[in-house]
Amino acid sequence: MGEVSENEAKNILKNSRRLQNEKKYSKAIEGYNIVLGNKNMPKSIINEAKICKLLAERKVPVLDKYSFLPEYMNIGKNGVDYYKSNKCNYTLYEEYDPVKKYFNYQPDWAYLESPSFKYDKNGIPMVKYNGKFYYNAVTICQYALYLYDGYMDTGVNKDKFLNTADFLIKSIKKDGSLRYEFKFGYYECLNEGWASSMSQGQALSVFTRAYHLTKNSKYINAGQRVLKYLLTPVSEGGVMDTLGALDKSLEDKIFFQQYVGKTSTYTLNGYIFTLIGLYDWSSVRCLPNIYYSNMAKRYWNKGLLSLKYILPYYDIGNFTSYDLYHIIKNGPPSSSDFYHCIHIEEMNVLYNITKDEYYKNIRNMWISYVKN
Incomplete structure (x- = not known):
């Protein structure tokens, strides 16, 4: 025709x-x-x-509720414009190994002290929220991974990395969660003590590398506690959700929520950071961790299956959306130049791990939206 x-x-x-x-x-x-x-x-x-x-x-x-609305293109165009004016960029590594450099490149300037970012007396980063400095579990995990990358490159930062990993261990609550002691405004206010799948997943990436360096069982114990909480359903106070809010037929598919509220938002970047944590922990095959390694591998595969059902919905024509709130609530997508870069890097690491051309094609499509 x-x-x-x-x-x-x-x-x-x-x-x-x-x-x-x-x-x-x-x-x-x-x-x-x-x-x-x-x-x-x-x-x-x-x-x-x-x-x-x-x-x-x-x-x-x-999804029956899905339709591509004309206003998506304007939101995407604004995202592209911000991307280019802010000179955003992404870094694509050709391989990924759970005990080598992390897939998400972080520049040195990201950890310079500023009015909103500082280090405590022990060298642990703190971030200012509502006029007061707090520990942020994701920031601490990412700082640890930044230090580990530096160690891989130069042989320095090992002690700083392990010091940061040890602080994470001390931060784990009895239920295995890493909590945020400040309020956070997302689509709805998250009260003090909220938890996130992303910090659980990135902590697994940190503990994987810390155990590789030291063979100290304390990192095995910490990772197992963090994993248990990660796999706790939202209905029981955890962060593991289902895709049921998108369609009842998908209630048997899992999703790890970066933000747990009354509405399931399905944030993409945090979900994939979480999956990478599961992949990393599945590689820790020492005898005391075999059961948990297998469990991590099982949920890594379950997580990839869920992604198969939803990944294209994050595409808004010429850019990517931060989450799927626009489908849940039939409103405008949320987008960010910074997170478009992250999404590209995440598609790249999924391709490197799985060798599934689908992720490579999605990566290349999303790159094409911002290429000069």
């Missing part, structure tokens, strides 16, 4: 979505290709077909 009208394209798109949800993926893709072959169509139609096709290629259904 050649040129089609806008109304015809809408009907083809609607029919293809129906076929996709009947598991007739090849037929659905044929329809999407017809729409995508007509570049004169409104961008919202083209992009909806693109997203649905990406899902169909993975042989998964499309």
Whole structure:
């Protein structure tokens, strides 16, 4: 089929979505290709077909509540403009090893003291919130990984890295969580004592490397406690959710929430940082950790399966969204130039680990949105 009208394209798109949800993926893709072959169509139609096709290629259904709204393009354009004006950049490593450098490059200037960032007397970073300095578990984990990367490059920072890892151990609560003792305004206010999957996951990445350097069992014990809490369902006070808020048919698929509130938001960057933590911990195969290593591997695989069902929805046509709140609440997407870089790096590390070309293709597509 050649040129089609806008109304015809809408009907083809609607029919293809129906076929996709009947598991007739090849037929659905044929329809999407017809729409995508007509570049004169409104961008919202083209992009909806693109997203649905990406899902169909993975042989998964499309959410009934999903549609690509025209305003997504303006939000994406603003994101691209900010990206270029702020001269954002990403770093792509060619391989990933749980006991070598972390995949997320961090520049030295990120850890310079400022009015909102300082170190305590023991060299542990603190961040200012609401006029007061607090420990932030993710910041501490990322600082530890930054130090470890420096050790890999130059042989220095080993003691600083282990000192930071030991501080994390002291910060673990009885239930295995790493808590935030300040209020945080997200879509809704998170009160003091909130927890995040991202800090749990990145702590696993830190403890993996600390154990590799020292073979000290305290890092095994710490990682096991952190893992147990990470795998605690939200319904029981934990951070492991399901995809059920997107569609009831997905209630058997897991998701690790970076922010746990009344509304499931499905933040992408924190989710993948968490998965990398699981992957790292699965590599710790010493005898006392075999059970937990296997458990981490199992949930790493479960997490990748969930990603298969939702990853394309983070694409807003010419940029990426921070989370899926716009689908849950049918509102405008949240986007960030900084997190678009993170998303690119995360697709790259998933490709390096799994060798699945799908992640490589998504990575390249998201790079193309901001390439000069």
